[in-house]
Amino acid sequence: MDVKKEFDFWCTDAYFDDATKAELKAIADNEAEITDRFYKELEFGTGGLRGVIGAGTNRMNVYTVRKATQGLANYIIKQGGQDKGVAIAYDSRRMSPEFADEAALCLNANGIKAYVFDALRPTPELSFALRTKGCISGIVVTASHNPPEYNGYKVYWEDGAQVTSPKDKEIIGEVKAVTDYAMVKTMTKEAAIAAGLYEVIGKEIDDLYMEELKKQILHPEIIKAVAKDIKIVYSPFNGTGNVPARRILRELGFENVYVVPEQEMPDPNFTTLEYPNPEDPKAFTLALKLAKEVKADVILATDPDADRLGIYAYDTKSQEYVSFTGNMSGMLIAEYILRERQVLGKMPANPALVKTIVTTNMADPICEDYNVKLIEVLTGFKFIGEQIKLFEQTGSNNYVFGLEESYGCLAGTHARDKDAIVAVMMLCEVAAWCKYNNITLWDQMINIYEKYGYFKEDLYTITLKGMDGSAKIQEMMTKLRNNPPKNFGDLKVVSFRDYENDTITDMETGKVTPTGLPKSNVLYFDLTNNSWCCARPSGTEPKIKFYMGVKGTDLDDAVAKVKKLTDDLKAVL
Numbered sequence: 277m278d279v280k281k282e283f284d285f286w287c288t289d290a291y292f293d294d295a296t297k298a299e300l301k302a303i304a305d306n307e308a309e310i311t312d313r314f315y316k317e318l319e320f321g322t323g324g325l326r327g328v329i330g331a332g333t334n335r336m337n338v339y340t341v342r343k344a345t346q347g348l349a350n351y352i353i354k355q356g357g358q359d360k361g362v363a364i365a366y367d368s369r370r371m372s373p374e375f376a377d378e379a380a381l382c383l384n385a386n387g388i389k390a391y392v393f394d395a396l397r398p399t400p401e402l403s404f405a406l407r408t409k410g411c412i413s414g415i416v417v418t419a420s421h422n423p424p425e426y427n428g429y430k431v432y433w434e435d436g437a438q439v440t441s442p443k444d445k446e447i448i449g450e451v452k453a454v455t456d457y458a459m460v461k462t463m464t465k466e467a468a469i470a471a472g473l474y475e476v477i478g479k480e481i482d483d484l485y486m487e488e489l490k491k492q493i494l495h496p497e498i499i500k501a502v503a504k505d506i507k508i509v510y511s512p513f514n515g516t517g518n519v520p521a522r523r524i525l526r527e528l529g530f531e532n533v534y535v536v537p538e539q540e541m542p543d544p545n546f547t548t549l550e551y552p553n554p555e556d557p558k559a560f561t562l563a564l565k566l567a568k569e570v571k572a573d574v575i576l577a578t579d580p581d582a583d584r585l586g587i588y589a590y591d592t593k594s595q596e597y598v599s600f601t602g603n604m605s606g607m608l609i610a611e612y613i614l615r616e617r618q619v620l621g622k623m624p625a626n627p628a629l630v631k632t633i634v635t636t637n638m639a640d641p642i643c644e645d646y647n648v649k650l651i652e653v654l655t656g657f658k659f660i661g662e663q664i665k666l667f668e669q670t671g672s673n674n675y676v677f678g679l680e681e682s683y684g685c686l687a688g689t690h691a692r693d694k695d696a697i698v699a700v701m702m703l704c705e706v707a708a709w710c711k712y713n714n715i716t717l718w719d720q721m722i723n724i725y726e727k728y729g730y731f732k733e734d735l736y737t738i739t740l741k742g743m744d745g746s747a748k749i750q751e752m753m754t755k756l757r758n759n760p761p762k763n764f765g766d767l768k769v770v771s772f773r774d775y776e777n778d779t780i781t782d783m784e785t786g787k788v789t790p791t792g793l794p795k796s797n798v799l800y801f802d803l804t805n806n807s808w809c810c811a812r813p814s815g816t817e818p819k820i821k822f823y824m825g826v827k828g829t830d831l832d833d834a835v836a837k838v839k840k841l842t843d844d845l846k847a848v849l
Contacts, residue, residue: 317340325429326419336371338375342379343454348431349388349461351446357412361411362413363414366397367417367516369424379429380392380468381465383473389474390473391406394478398578398695400697401691403436403691412433419580421555431447437662438657486523489701490528495705499704499708501712503528504532506532507572508532508576508707510522510563510578511535511575513539513554514547520697521582521697524701528704554579573711574587575597587600589721598718601681601733603635606680607639608720613677614642617676627649630650631653637825639679649673655680655798656680664689681733681735730827733825735821736842753813756811760799761848775800776797778795807825808824809823810823824838
């Protein structure tokens with residue numbers, strides 16, 4: 277892309293508004309900034325768009341959103357789905373309502389109806405809404421847990437999951453084919469409403485969503501028994517979870533829910549949060565302070581679009597709050613659901629639990645214990661959602677739970693994406709069950725470790741920004757792919773999975789078998805002693821992530837082992 281030519285075009289063409297031109301003219305002397313904004317188009321990846329808000333081809337703005345939507349509209353029309361419409365939701369970030377409207381009005385101008393939420397809503401409710409309305413597609417405007425300068429745009433298909441192969445590539449092709457802003461259609465909101473193409477949705481979807489969530493509750497009587505005694509601290513991280521999370525807990529009877537006041541209301545600047553991510557311990561500072569004041573049993577926090585849940589629980593022995601990883605909280609909920617469904621005779625025929633390849637291997641012995649089929653998919657919750665669709669099409673299995681290591685899980689099939697609202701509800705039911713049985717959530721986690729093994733996972737991330745960053749990440753992957761290490765420290769590589777080339781290589785015999793999963797730029801090393809390591813470039817950020825897992829004899833041993841594996845990985849790199 278000719279950076280100077282594109283910059284001049286944005287500064288002078290009548291298509292762009294005065295505010296955009298003024299923003300660009302203010303950086304006219306900053307060559308590095310101009311290059312970063314215009315050296316490429318903001319990439320429409322398999323999950324959609326995500327980037328820094330601002331003027332330029334490599335930024336999130338009304339023009340890049342409109343252009344992406346035109347590509348989606350062209351694809352919908354080619355699929356013959358224009359009469360079904362598209363559901364649209366958005367979060368609390370800067371420009372989210374504006375981007376939602378731009379997407380809707382572009383669809384409307386292409387003759388496609390848009391069902392737009394009246395205010396911010398969680399990502400999982402968008403998944404639910406598009407299925408409830410019988411839509412062909414859905415859009416949610418969110419940058420999830422990214423810093424405040426970001427926004428994003430995720431695309432869903434009619435099954436309620438984010439688009440998977442081959443549709444993801446086909447949509448990307450249509451978006452790339454929109455090479456000229458003159459190809460992009462739009463219309464006024466007034467004209468769209470008058471034509472019946474723009475419809476506002478809200479309360480009726482909320483009510484149906486709440487009813488679906490409640491169907492997952494296994495012991496309402498236990499919740500009722502401890503509702504006055506259990507204390508819950510909750511933070512929505514200034515995002516979309518505030519209203520639905522509090523509503524579901526209130527309607528189930530929980531009486532002592534304390535919300536972190538500084539993080540209660542929508543705040544696009546996330547003023548009290550360096551990084552609005554439940555994976556970041558610093559994000560819990562205010563919640564921990566409140567929990568100590570009210571003597572809470574459990575602390576919950578959902579990310580801004582309410583698809584991830586982070587938790588802390590009180591430990592009576594240390595008299596401290598202990599943090600849970602996404603693997604730990606996911607296993608806590610999964611073990612409870614499988615156990616209690618079996619006890620109550622509510623386990624469906626041919627039950628299945630779905631997890632991603634980088635999620636804890638603790639799922640294996642738990643599924644074996646309850647005779648539940650375990651299915652592994654590539655990283656990304658859309659692949660878990662895809663399995664639900666396949667189960668329904670083939671009748672092969674019945675979905676009981678799905679989880680990924682990055683703090684996302686789903687109980688029920690009302691949505692086809694990770695749902696922090698149903699996770700809040702289920703986690704609080706587990707906490708209620710623990711309270712009823714005079715133990716803490718942490719006690720129960722230790723019970724699970726003792727029964728199934730002390731599995732421990734970690735994540736090592738390298739961030740490489742700018743034009744050179746992606747090239748360096750690719751170099752790293754090429755080196756590992758072409759010259760796979762034979763060991764990580766004293767752990768031997770037993771087999772090497774290359775999902776890009778669909779191969780599993782036995783490192784001792786050299787035998788090669790297929791992975792059986794779709795192509796993806798992911799490398800996985802099965803190691804001795806129940807250990808593993810996986811390399812995966814992020815699809816949405818300039819990062820390469822290294823996931824790893826071990827099994828220890830106790831907590832301290834597991835922590836030491838995963839730390840050593842991280843050090844050994846750094847030595848390999």
